[in-house]
Amino acid sequence: MKIAIIYHSGFGHTKMVAERIAEGARKVVDDVILLTSKMAIQHPHLLIESDTLVFGSPTYFGNVSAEFKLFMESTGSAWANQHWKDKLAAGFTNSSSINGDKLNTLTNLSIFAAQHGMLWIPLGIMPQYDSAGKQLSEPNGMASYLGLMTLSSNSHEEFYDPADLHTAELFGQRIATLTQQLKADSKSNTENFTFLTAKQ
Numbered sequence: 379m380k381i382a383i384i385y386h387s388g389f390g391h392t393k394m395v396a397e398r399i400a401e402g403a404r405k406v407v408d409d410v411i412l413l414t415s416k417m418a419i420q421h422p423h424l425l426i427e428s429d430t431l432v433f434g435s436p437t438y439f440g441n442v443s444a445e446f447k448l449f450m451e452s453t454g455s456a457w458a459n460q461h462w463k464d465k466l467a468a469g470f471t472n473s474s475s476i477n478g479d480k481l482n483t484l485t486n487l488s489i490f491a492a493q494h495g496m497l498w499i500p501l502g503i504m505p506q507y508d509s510a511g512k513q514l515s516e517p518n519g520m521a522s523y524l525g526l527m528t529l530s531s532n533s534h535e536e537f538y539d540p541a542d543l544h545t546a547e548l549f550g551q552r553i554a555t556l557t558q559q560l561k562a563d564s565k566s567n568t569e570n571f572t573f574l575t576a577k578q
């Protein structure tokens with residue numbers, strides 16, 4: 379079972395998020411690899427070998443960064459051959475404005491996964507509220523649903539709310555748990571099919 383996290387990070391923040399997602403995923407699955415988008419272009423077989431691909435880009439001008447887009451557009455052959463079909467996919471983005479049009483980046487990542495025939499894992503972590511109805515900062519303080527959003531400083535290597543990194547870890551754990559479940563289900567489906575065909 380293998381999970382690949384592919385990211386670009388101009389100033390290091392998205393990389394920190396990628397590392398925390400990996401930390402969470404490794405609680406469930408041993409083989410979790412981190413690849414910059416440049417490395418992913420150079421080693422496409424690592425993506426074909428993986429069961430789950432997690433895509434991460436900073437939000438630059440309301441979209442994925444140019445460097446991440448370069449990776450996306452390098453995957454024409456994987457798309458034409460449907461190499462990633464029915465793999466699991468998930469996405470995350472970091473930026474320095476509370477909103478900053480992060481949703482558009484996640485939307486683009488999910489469309490990218492859909493064009494590859496992949497199955498998209500949404501964040502799946504409910505935002506929490508205190509007894510007065512005020513939203514708490516953890517988990518999912520950004521109240522995102524399609525994927526993980528984090529909020530970092532623009533210039534310093536820090537997050538306005540370090541709890542975002544805990545949410546990243548939870549997301550990694552969820553992605554790995556679902557990867558494990560899907561693999562177990564496909565194994566038992568294959569076994570059932572073999573049993574049925576053997577009986578005929």
Ligand SMILES: Cc1cc2nc3c(=O)[nH]c(=O)nc-3n(C[C@H](O)[C@H](O)[C@H](O)COP(=O)(O)O)c2cc1C
Nearest residue numbers: 387388389390391392436438439440473474475478
């Ligand atoms: C070219 C450029 C465009 C940016 N556009 C946005 C934006 O649309 N929304 C936003 O919230 N932040 C924007 N930012 C700020 C970045 O999201 C922020 O610097 C973030 O920390 C980048 O993550 P990274 O350290 O992984 O590169 C932009 C930064 C750059 C360099």
